[in-house]
Amino acid sequence: MTEALATPPQKQLAADKTSLITGSEAIAVACKLADVDVITAYPIRPYDTVMQYVAKLVSNGELDCEYIVAESEHSQFEIVKHASAVGARVFCGSSGVGWMYAFEALTVTPALRIPMVAMVGNRALDDPGAFGVEHNDALAVRDLGWQLVWVDSAQEALDTALIAYRVAEDRRIFLPCAISCDGAFLTHSQALVKVPSQEKVKAFLPRYDRGDLLLHPDNPITVAPQVNEDWLMEIRRQTAAAMDRSPAVIREAYADFERIFGRSYGNPFFEEYQTEDADVVLVGMGTLSNPVRVAIRQMRQEGKKVGFVRVRWFRPFAAEELAATLGRFKAVGVIDRDFSLGSPYRSGVLATEVRAAMYPAPNRPPIVGFICGLGGREVTVPAVREMTESVYLAAEGTTQPGTKWIGLRE
Amino acid sequence: MGRLFAVEIVYRGIFQKNLARNISRAIVLAAHHEGKPGISFGRYGDSPERNGIPAKSFAIVATDDVTLEEGMAKYEPKEVDITIVVDDTLCKGVESWAWYGLQPINRLTKPGGTLIVTSHENSETLISMAHRKETPYQLAIVKGTPSFSGLWVYKDDHSDVRILGTMAKVLPELFSLASVQQVIRAEWNDELKATSALRAYERATTVTVQPTQGNPEKPFEFQMPKWTEMREGIAIPAIPRGHQMKDPNTGEMGGYQPERNPTFKKFTTRTMRPVVDFDTCIKCTLCWLQCPDSVFDVTPDGLYDANMEACCGCGVCEAVCPVSNCITMVNETQFADNDSQWRMWKEDKEGYKGWLKEKIANRPERSHGFRFRGQYAEQVPDMLKIAREG
Numbered sequence: 193m194t195e196a197l198a199t200p201p202q203k204q205l206a207a208d209k210t211s212l213i214t215g216s217e218a219i220a221v222a223c224k225l226a227d228v229d230v231i232t233a234y235p236i237r238p239y240d241t242v243m244q245y246v247a248k249l250v251s252n253g254e255l256d257c258e259y260i261v262a263e264s265e266h267s268q269f270e271i272v273k274h275a276s277a278v279g280a281r282v283f284c285g286s287s288g289v290g291w292m293y294a295f296e297a298l299t300v301t302p303a304l305r306i307p308m309v310a311m312v313g314n315r316a317l318d319d320p321g322a323f324g325v326e327h328n329d330a331l332a333v334r335d336l337g338w339q340l341v342w343v344d345s346a347q348e349a350l351d352t353a354l355i356a357y358r359v360a361e362d363r364r365i366f367l368p369c370a371i372s373c374d375g376a377f378l379t380h381s382q383a384l385v386k387v388p389s390q391e392k393v394k395a396f397l398p399r400y401d402r403g404d405l406l407l408h409p410d411n412p413i414t415v416a417p418q419v420n421e422d423w424l425m426e427i428r429r430q431t432a433a434a435m436d437r438s439p440a441v442i443r444e445a446y447a448d449f450e451r452i453f454g455r456s457y458g459n460p461f462f463e464e465y466q467t468e469d470a471d472v473v474l475v476g477m478g479t480l481s482n483p484v485r486v487a488i489r490q491m492r493q494e495g496k497k498v499g500f501v502r503v504r505w506f507r508p509f510a511a512e513e514l515a516a517t518l519g520r521f522k523a524v525g526v527i528d529r530d531f532s533l534g535s536p537y538r539s540g541v542l543a544t545e546v547r548a549a550m551y552p553a554p555n556r557p558p559i560v561g562f563i564c565g566l567g568g569r570e571v572t573v574p575a576v577r578e579m580t581e582s583v584y585l586a587a588e589g590t591t592q593p594g595t596k597w598i599g600l601r602e
Numbered sequence: 603m604g605r606l607f608a609v610e611i612v613y614r615g616i617f618q619k620n621l622a623r624n625i626s627r628a629i630v631l632a633a634h635h636e637g638k639p640g641i642s643f644g645r646y647g648d649s650p651e652r653n654g655i656p657a658k659s660f661a662i663v664a665t666d667d668v669t670l671e672e673g674m675a676k677y678e679p680k681e682v683d684i685t686i687v688v689d690d691t692l693c694k695g696v697e698s699w700a701w702y703g704l705q706p707i708n709r710l711t712k713p714g715g716t717l718i719v720t721s722h723e724n725s726e727t728l729i730s731m732a733h734r735k736e737t738p739y740q741l742a743i744v745k746g747t748p749s750f751s752g753l754w755v756y757k758d759d760h761s762d763v764r765i766l767g768t769m770a771k772v773l774p775e776l777f778s779l780a781s782v783q784q785v786i787r788a789e790w791n792d793e794l795k796a797t798s799a800l801r802a803y804e805r806a807t808t809v810t811v812q813p814t815q816g817n818p819e820k821p822f823e824f825q826m827p828k829w830t831e832m833r834e835g836i837a838i839p840a841i842p843r844g845h846q847m848k849d850p851n852t853g854e855m856g857g858y859q860p861e862r863n864p865t866f867k868k869f870t871t872r873t874m875r876p877v878v879d880f881d882t883c884i885k886c887t888l889c890w891l892q893c894p895d896s897v898f899d900v901t902p903d904g905l906y907d908a909n910m911e912a913c914c915g916c917g918v919c920e921a922v923c924p925v926s927n928c929i930t931m932v933n934e935t936q937f938a939d940n941d942s943q944w945r946m947w948k949e950d951k952e953g954y955k956g957w958l959k960e961k962i963a964n965r966p967e968r969s970h971g972f973r974f975r976g977q978y979a980e981q982v983p984d985m986l987k988i989a990r991e992g
Contacts, residue, residue, distance in 0.1 A: 210634075212627055212630055212631055212634070212642065214643075237649070237650065238646070319836065320836065323646075324646070324647075375646070376643075376646035376647075377677075380643055380644060380646050380649075381641055381642075381643040382626075382627065382630065382641060382642040382643060383641045384630075384634060384639060384640070384641075482671060482674050482675050483675040483676075485671060485675075486671055486672055486675040487675075489668075568646065568647070570676065570677035572675075572676070573675055573676075600829060601826060601827070601828045601829060602828050602829055602830065
């Protein structure tokens with residue numbers, strides 16, 4: 193096991209400054225703190241708010257970077273891919289169909305071992321012009337070697353962006369990482385955020401060192417020559433090995449983050465809320481955590497022991513750990529803010545993954561899937577209570593576990 | 603459980619976006635100054651905004667974090683302590699493109715809550731513009747011209763801080779004058795703005811609006827279909843073809859009135875409306891051709907009648923009309939209904955002449971956005987005089 197790269201704890205690091213900023217602004221501030229070298233942009237809501245804040249930081253002289261507004265999302269992701277290969281720390285991002293337009297660039301980034309950090313402002317995949325949150329955009333790259341993490345507050349967005357650089361640029365990993373921020377609820381909502389000092393970030397985040405993979409005249413190499421069936425399986429296996437090393441590096445990064453910044457996220461992979469004595473739990477990602485927590489507090493007052501597990505890291509997926517946790521309960525409800533039409537049990541993506549994770553587990557409680565909050569529709573407190581009722585019925589064995597659409601006009 | 607505060611700022615898209623955001627940010631920062639956490643956000647469905655379309659920003663504040671989460675668990679608050687209206691013509695109701703149907707301006711205002719309006723009008727006029735509400739509420743007027751600027755420019759005429767000062771008076775539990783002045787100094791570094799907030803605080807008064815007061819009309823609503831009732835493939839029926847119009851005097855049929863979208867009318871976007879002098883109209887067709895919203899009904903006698911259910915008040919017709927004073931834009935506060943001007947003219951031409959003259963005396967004091975360099979320098983001193991002298 194390699195030692196963590198961060199420097200030892202400092203005596204007295206400058207205090208945090210509280211700012212009223214959106215989730216998007218928090219990501220832009222993280223770019224500034226991480227002293228990113230190349231940022232490319234192409235507008236699409238809700239991601240475009242990040243561009244605006246980055247542009248402001250650049251024009252105010254607070255961030256010294258190459259800021260390139262490309263002619264499309266595809267070019268945008270290609271430019272940072274190449275910049276990263278020559279040793280630049282890069283940032284990029286998009287939303288919904290914009291992210292899909294960049295798909296060719298997104299698919300080749302992991303195999304080239306480019307530690308790009310991207311922000312996905314989660315948005316419906318249209319049509320026509322829907323811009324509310326759905327998670328299908330970011331989830332589309334789930335099989336390709338991208339690390340994927342979901343956050344639920346502006347503070348977590350800022351902190352996770354710093355952690356993402358630390359993990360992605362670790363020589364053991366060199367894989368891209370996308371941070372998913374729910375459109376509107378996170379990207380457009382201003383909250384009070386503790387912005388850490390540059391000193392702390394310096395102590396946490398080492399310089400991006402591409403080492404032997406640096407594309408530079410002093411290090412003559414060719415990146416991505418033509419390959420065929422003689423090569424591709426080995427390339428995939430290498431990328432898989434890097435992804436397999438990711439959980440340990442993520443753990444190290446969170447531990448160091450806590451040590452230097454004094455903020456703890458507990459288990460990096462998923463967050464548990466009131467699960468200790470819970471009979472049933474809900475599982476979900478992103479900002480729907482907010483109404484879920486409020487509904488759980490209400491239901492607990494009525495004597496219902498309900499808990500919540502918020503999945504942060506979807507890739508790598510903490511299957512064993514999550515299966516062990518969920519095995520403690522009588523039934524599990526998985527809330528998907530996405531869909532996977534024609535999938536097993538007509539579920540969303542997360543529910544399908546959770547079922548797969550549970551299969552080898554010794555305790556396999558019934559799992560009910562919920563499709564909810566698509567296109568930015570509000571996930572209400574009553575909707576959460578309705579879902580919990582279904583989970584209780586599944587625990588009693590009175591219903592067939594399957595998938596339910598919640599908050600639909602029917 | 604602690605106390606939850608919610609404030610909405612209803613504004614005109616683009617023109618007042620920065621104004622609304624400055625107010626909602628300052629609310630959260632002033633409350634934070636007193637140890638209360640909060641969040642500030644624009645309603646996402648309103649955006650991308652278009653010129654003048656009604657939009658909203660919200661500030662949610664609580665006495666503690668757990669209570670704040672209760673407020674954040676909703677996409678937008680179901681009721682608010684204060685509704686801030688930064689343009690008085692919004693009092694007629696708002697139709698955003700984030701929803702279907704027209705909402706009364708006071709719809710979210712809590713029983714006993716306060717409507718704060720920037721206006722030169724008196725309380726009687728503003729109350730009659732707003733729809734009736736089942737429970738009494740308060741009205742506070744911040745005297746002044748509604749502040750319009752652009753997306754990339756800001757007219758710093760102290761509208762923001764005068765509203766904030768008024769808030770400190772009507773809801774001191776949210777934040778004190780001292781706290782908001784601190785925030786103003788930190789955000790703008792302008793002592794004069796802190797003084798404007800103080801003056802607004804000192805002058806603020808409210809009147810109670812009773813359930814018997816206000817516009818008795820029921821605003822139009824729209825019921826959305828179930829998923830099983832919708833046509834597949836995101837197909838919707840087209841707007842039907844139009845029809846001829848009837849002359850109120852002769853009963854003669856002729857001209858052409860297009861059918862219009864019954865579920866999205868857009869007229870609450872209007873801050874000024876065209877009035878037409880039919881006696882001087884030369885029937886050149888330019889208004890009818892150039893109107894971006896196909897607002898002009900062609901009458902049986904070949905005139906052009908601006909339909910007020912469809913007009914956004916952009917002013918293009920006034921700009922293209924080749925006859926001087928034939929089409930004139932008038933402040934929307936001067937009208938109580940959307941009735942046809944042509945019909946009024948047909949029924950009583952002399953009466954219409956007098957009506958026209960009286961309306962034209964009320965040209966709008968606002969302008970849509972930023973027109974020329976130096977424009978704000980001309981407008982701001984008048985507002986600062988009002989801020990100073992009341």
